[in-house]
Amino acid sequence: xxxxxxxxxxxxxxxxxxxxxxxxxxxxxxxxxxxxxxxxxxxxxxxxxxxxxxxxxxxxxxxxxxxxxxxxxxxxxxxxxxxxxxxxxxxxxxxxxxxxxxxxxxxxxxxxxxxxxxxxxxxxxxxxxxxxxxxxxxxxxxxxxxxxxxxxxxxxxxxxxxxxxxxxxxxxxxxxxxxxxxxxxxxxxxxxxxxxxxx
DNA sequence: GACACGATGGGCT
DNA sequence: GCCCATCGTGTCT
Numbered sequence: 001x002x003x004x005x006x007x008x009x010x011x012x013x014x015x016x017x018x019x020x021x022x023x024x025x026x027x028x029x030x031x032x033x034x035x036x037x038x039x040x041x042x043x044x045x046x047x048x049x050x051x052x053x054x055x056x057x058x059x060x061x062x063x064x065x066x067x068x069x070x071x072x073x074x075x076x077x078x079x080x081x082x083x084x085x086x087x088x089x090x091x092x093x094x095x096x097x098x099x100x101x102x103x104x105x106x107x108x109x110x111x112x113x114x115x116x117x118x119x120x121x122x123x124x125x126x127x128x129x130x131x132x133x134x135x136x137x138x139x140x141x142x143x144x145x146x147x148x149x150x151x152x153x154x155x156x157x158x159x160x161x162x163x164x165x166x167x168x169x170x171x172x173x174x175x176x177x178x179x180x181x182x183x184x185x186x187x188x189x190x191x192x193x194x195x196x197x198x199x
Numbered sequence: 200g201a202c203a204c205g206a207t208g209g210g211c212t
Numbered sequence: 213g214c215c216c217a218t219c220g221t222g223t224c225t
Contacts, residue, residue: 048206050206057206058206059206062222064221064222065221065222066220066221066222080206080220080221081219081220081221082205082206082207082219082220083204083205083207083208083217083218083219083220084205084207084217084218084219084220085207085208085217085218085219086207086208088206088207090206103206105206122209123209134207134208135206135207136207136208137207137208140208177206178206178207179205179206179207180206181204181205181206
């Protein structure tokens, strides 16, 4: 609502920590997209941590032109294209040459639902809670594409994360990451975090 | 240049 | 649960 005070953005030090810790503590904060004069807001409810040389599932397992951004400063958006159809949004973590990123896999829509619905018009009649409950769906609902790759989430005008109500510890579950490759030990790491609102 | 393969999502059985 | 569209990226030749 336009009467709400603007909440503080998460600042650089929030992201400049261990990637798994950032992934867990992002739950409950607010992803904000400003587009065409309106604010789209969603409460982050699902994340995954991707690290560096110790994480075969991560794009930063090897440094390539695409993954170079993960080796840079924290608090930056890393947005990549997958499966020929979808964009995925990450927040770069750690820093000082230690690569990492948190994939934002899902949000609960809070504001701008009409816009999100128009961006997801191929699923008419879907429940609000299902509007952006996957990494590709979230980028589609929020009109996030590679044009925003490299955006500074701590200062940028179009895409940022505001401090919200952190998810209660007992309501956070950790599971293996979805759709990753690598050895069994890598795949089993419980680096996906889900905020269960029913807990 | 060629080619294999996705940090997915939608449709259908 | 299974199938697969779709194309950028990385790897190999």
